[in-house]
Amino acid sequence: MALQTEAECLLDTGVLYGVRVMLRPPLGDPIFAGFKQGAFSLYYGDGPIYHFDREGRWQRAFIHGIHYLKGLDTTIQAIDRVREGVNMVLKRRTLFFAEASDLDASIRATALDLLEALSSGRLKRADPPSKAQPLSSDELYDFLGRIVEWDATAWFAHREKYLATYGVLPFLPPDSQNALILQATLGHADGIAFGGGAAAPHYQRSIPEFATHTREVAKLYGQRLLQYRTLFLAGSDVLRRPNDEIVALLETIARSELCATTGEAPRLEAVHAFLDNLASPRPTLEQWRTYRQLQLRRVTLGVESGDPTVRGLYRKAWENSDLVALVSDLKQADIAIGLMVLIDAGGAEHAERHLAATADLINTLELGKGDIVSLLDANEFRDPEQQAPNVTPLAGLRWTEQQAALKHALLPLRSNRGVKVVPYSLEKQGL
Incomplete structure (x- = not known):
């Protein structure tokens, strides 16, 4: 007996598709369509x-073994699995304009062909x-007619609308990758970006x-809002605005x-x-509790290193005690916590002290189930025009060893308290 194709399986068991059908052409594989x-x-x-x-805007496609992701800004990421030694790794790249235009046209042509087959x-x-x-x-x-409406002219107009709605997008914490973005603040206060990254005007x-x-974001997303349950309120200093503004x-x-x-309306x-x-001043415990009542459910904290030096x-002047107190307040307010930690913040010169101090500090925090510690590559953040002084970036085997050592040092968080400790790369955001 022949194995069922994915299309055939979805017709029988694709319960997520509450409205669906399968179409069989005279030759070739069956076609599944569903909402x-x-x-x-x-x-x-x-x-x-x-x-x-x-x-009718395409978002994801799988063609000839390659995954394609189309952002709301109309850029397209191609994700391919390639072999490196004994491992299979994911490689991402952004399509050039001509490639992206050809792919858009190809998907539109697929819808046109299906329309013609239905009509005939x-x-x-x-x-x-x-x-x-x-x-x-x-x-x-x-x-299908709605899909066909998305020709090159429609995509260009959509791109213009997107650029009029959003400023430069912020880095999204790993635990907020699938969130809808609203920008209450843009750029970086005092010209300081996490990890020594390039700062944008504030x-x-x-x-x-x-x-x-x-309102403009709601119009831009349209019915895509139905896909979202989480909202990311940007930027990195929004929670340092006056309390009455945060509440507003x-x-x-x-x-x-x-x-x-x-x-079926959107519901975040x-x-x-x-x-x-x-650093202080920060919201008080009672203010955090107020924000929690207004749906603030997770706050991610930028922690380049546990070592003050x-x-x-990275031009950060807060003390370890600030982080300890802030985490305690967030936990008491029942707000989940994310930590963004640089694996190699100290470079070769400070690798050992960074590793020891960071592990010691994080292991003392009141973290628990539902909290996430993300380990990031400092080399992906640093602005090459403004390298941190006296730091030689780790690379190759030395970087891999540092990552492994930090993961091992944080093992008690995972095994004893249920905290997720996960490596993360900016490639996943297409940056």
Whole structure:
């Protein structure tokens, strides 16, 4: 008996696709089409595979063994599995404009071809089991028409709208990668970016400006909002604004279209934020509790190093006691915590002291289940135009050994307290 293709399996068991159908052409693999929460998918046998938002914009594709991700900014990442020695590793790259345009046109042509096949009656329908709702030919035809509307002109107009809505995007903490982004502040306060990265001009939106921005973001995303449950409130100093402004920002989000709860409308369940400067003044415990009531559920903290001298290389002046007190307040307020830690912040000159001090400090924090410690490569953050003084970056085997040593030193967090300790690369954000 022949094995079922992915398309055939989804028709029978794809419960996430509440509305679905399979189409059999005279020759070739069957085609699965289905709607799930906020999305639509096409599977041609085991591939190619295409995923779209409800606006008809393609988001992900799997073609000839390569995964493609299209961002809301219209850039496309290609992800391929390649062998390096005995290991298989993922390699990412951003497509050049001509490549991206060709891929957009190819996916649009796929929808056109399917429309023509539907119109000609060449496809034989197979409906799903009785508990699922069949996708009617009219519904499928209408949605394919929506996909076809996304030609080069439409993508260009969308790109312009995106650039008018967002400033330079912030680095997203690893635990907020799939969040919808709102920018209450842009750039970097005092010209200081996490990890010695390139700093962008700083600007704080007023509350009315933020409300306008929120509406513009909702329009930009359209029905793609249905896919989101988490919102990232940028930038790195937003939680250092006055308390009444932070409350107003969170209340603006709560009143917005983003948090509507009727029918299939978007429903955001959690707000995440990043804090890079941990020094006083900071929100009080009672203020953190207020933010928690307004859906702030996770705060990620930038911790280049547990050694004050090494942190000073990155122009950070907060004390270890600041981090200890801040983590304690967040835990008492029932707000989950993320830590961003640089594996090699001290370079070759301070590698040992950085490793020991960082492990000691993090192991003393009141972290527990649901908290995440992300280990990052300092070389991916440093602005090459402004290298930290007297630091020789680690590379190759020396860097790998430092990563392994830090993971081992933090093992008690994982084994005894359920904290996730995970390596992370900026490649996953396409930076």
